[in-house]
Amino acid sequence: MWAHHVATKAIVVPLLLEVGQSVEIPIFRLRPSVPQLELWFERGQAPRPELGEWSSNMEAEDGRALFFDAPGSRVLLRVRTSSSVEILEALPVGGQGADILTRGLVRFVDDGDAHRFSWPDAAAPNSLPRGHSRLSVSVLDVGDAIRGERIELCLQSAMGFKVSDPGYAWLWIFFFWPVLVVLLLLAGLPLVLLSRSTRFGSGGDAPAQD
Incomplete structure (x- = not known):
C-alpha cells in the first residue's frame, strides 16, 4: 500500500508565468521514470481562447508532429533533472475539470512554426532516477496574453488507473x-x-x- 501511494501521488506546485521564474520540485520514485508535466490554468467564467483549442489539422499531420489551428499563447519551460535538460512547450488545452483547464507539455522543436508540435515521446529517456531527486523548472518564454498569470505546474504520478510507467x-x-x-x-x-x-x-x- 505504501508503494502504491508513492506511485500514484502527483505533485502540484504554483508557478508564476514570468520569464526567469523557477520552481524546485522534490521527487521520490520507486523506479527510474520519465517526468510527465502539465500546466493547470484557472477555468474562470468566460471562454479562454488564449489557451488554445485542441482541434488538430489531420491533413497536415505527418506522423511525427501535431498541427493545431489555434495553438494558444506560447509557454516555454526549461526542465532540468540530475541527468538531462529539456526545453518543453505547452500544447493547447487538452483537458478540463470543474475549475481548471490543462495544457500538456512536449519537447520543443525550434522550427519557426507556432502551429507545429512534436508528438509526445513515449521513448524519452528515464531522466528521473530511482529514489530521491529534484526537478528544476524555469520559464523561458511566455505569450503576452498570459504573462504574469499564476498557475499550477503538475508533475503527474508514475502510475495511473489507465497508464503507468514501466515496472x-x-x-x-x-x-x-x-x-x-x-x-x-x-x-x-x-x-x-x-x-x-x-x-x-x-x-x-x-x-x-x-
Missing part, C-alpha cells in the same frame, strides 16, 4: 484496496474465532492430586 503494473491491483481489506477480514475472522475457541476449549479444572 509499476504489479501495483495496479491496489487501486481496489477496499476489496483486499474485505478479503483479509473474511480470511482473518475464522482464524480469530478458531483461536478463541481453542484457547477457551483447552481450559478446565486441573486434575485432583493426592
